[in-house]
Amino acid sequence: MASSSEHYGTNKSETSLAQESSINDSYSVPEARFECPICLAWLRDPVLTSCGHRFCRSCIYSWLEKNSACPVDNMKLNKEDVFPDNFTRREISQQRTKCPNIVRGCLEELSPLDVEAHLLVCEFRIPELPDNEKLRCSFVDVGCDDKFEDEPELQRHLEQHVQKHLTLLSKAYSTISVNRNASTSASAIAQQANFWDPPSKNDGQVVLRDDNLQELLKALYEKIVYLEQKTREQDIIIANMSEQISSYNLSMTKLHQRYCNGSYLWYFNDFKNKLNAMRENPHLMYYSPGFYTSPNGYKLCVRLNLSPKDNHYIAVLIHVMKTEHDDTLDWPFSGKLSVTLIHPAQSFRNIKETMMTRPELDAFKRPVQDLNPKGFGYTEFASLEEILDQEFVQKNQLVIKVQAQTV
Incomplete structure (x- = not known):
């Protein structure tokens, strides 16, 4: 792979720019090492895969019934590659969190794994209302008959059953006709x-x-x-x-971007027309939607344009974006970034480069606007000849995978 630098004398460069569970909502958010990447809640009955990732047993088994790859790194995986993680189970059992009913006076502190059982017997739990006094789902008019004791319970229902409500809306939409x-x-x-x-x-x-x-x-x-x-x-x-x-x-798309855990796939569509546009205007740049390193982590996006040094190459760079929770993050951003150009049929042809961030560069400082003007990556990531001749583009689409891991 050919690459070059714009400022710093290395092939890495800085360039200028012109189903969350109901329990997890109720009590303290787990550390990343104790969080299941599928349900985003505390690991329950934790297991470890052969590729080194932890999941709830029920979550990963349900996933593997429909898929044959790890949901985090897409490595080939089956149930024989999943093992009990008793060490993590003990660590979680030693953690302590307050009962979600603390707002109503419960001072009980218990293991996160015991919260669900405790809520069933907690003397401070919300009293069950008569059926006619319960809150109704906002989608009752299209067929959702669920009822709730309070507003937080209703809100969790709305967040966790998006697909169900979309299905109900679709059915109602299809039956509406004027005779x-x-x-x-x-x-x-x-x-x-x-x-x-x-x-x-x-x-x-x-x-x-x-x-x-x-x-x-x-x-x-x-x-x-x-x-x-x-x-x-x-x-x-x-x-x-x-x-x-x-x-x-749109909400589903934003959820996917926020909960991709730093592993993001950018489907760069209409590649040939966009390539012609960049050839006509060498200053034209395309940006991916923003994605997060973790649910409340750093926000990044990918930039693609023709190399300013040699327009026979594409440049791929990563930009840090502004979030509503930047105050809670450590700056400058520090971590490992991997960029992979995916071959749709032959994975051994994938073009992958990994780089460590450099804290002294402006690209990794806290953004003061929506998008940090400085980017970090490769100005000559791959040649257009290689991309086109080796058929990286199928159905007029180029796929770029970015993995961002904080350290």
């Missing part, structure tokens, strides 16, 4: 909306007088107005549901 052909009988419609009654028959013939015609025209006009109002109401309902579905899809 413009009025399948009900004329007499039923007339009775519902006080429409005109048809004249009586006389010897098999309908007798229509002028006053009958006037009544008929009036009834038809009222019917048109009535149907237009119903159509408008249905259009509003459909528009609101479409907006809700879009917002939940």
Whole structure:
């Protein structure tokens, strides 16, 4: 791999830029080493995989029923590669946390693994309300019948059952239709909306007088107005549901970025058109969405552009982004960064480079704006000839994997 430096004389460079569990919500957040990467709660019945990661036994077994790779590093994995971690179990059992009902007077301190059992018998637990006084789910109108004792319980339900609510919204959306052909009988419609009654028959013939015609025209006009109002109401309902579905899809995307634990896949779509655009404008740069090193860790993003030194190469750099919790982080950012260009069919062709951060560089200092103007990475990460000839691009898509680990 060819690479170059813009400022510091090394191949690493700094460049300028123009299902969280309900229990985990209730008590102290575990240290990273005691947190299950799948449920993001305290490890329960902890196990260790052959690739060195810890999970709850039930979480990883459920995962492996549908997948054959580790959810953290994507290494090949099966149930035979999972072993009990008694050492971690003992460490967790020695930890102490306060009962979630401390706000109601419970002063009990216990092991995180005992919290669930304690909540069932805690004398300070929320008293069960009569069914008619419980809070209803916000999606009750589309079929969610769950009820809750208090607001925090309702909020946890909304956060943990996004997929269920999306499914209910989708079903409701698909059943909404306006029957413009009025399948009900004329007499039923007339009775519902006080429409005109048809004249009586006389010897098999309908007798229509002028006053009958006037009544008929009036009834038809009222019917048109009535149907237009119903159509408008249905259009509003459909528009609101479409907006809700879009917002939940966006929420799911943000959750994925926040809980990727520093291992992020950037699917760089429409590669050929973007490449032509960068050739026409050498200063054009593309940025990935932001992702986090941990749920409340550092926020980073990836930048791709043509090398300013040789436009036959692509440059790949990483930028530190501003977060709402920067005050709680240690600065400058210190850790190990790995960038991998993924070959879609032959993994041995993957192009991977690993670099350690350098605290003295501006790229790793606390951002004062949304995106740190300085980036760190490779100005000549891979040649375009190699990328295109070896078929790294499939379906007009290039895949870049970034792993960020703090130290």
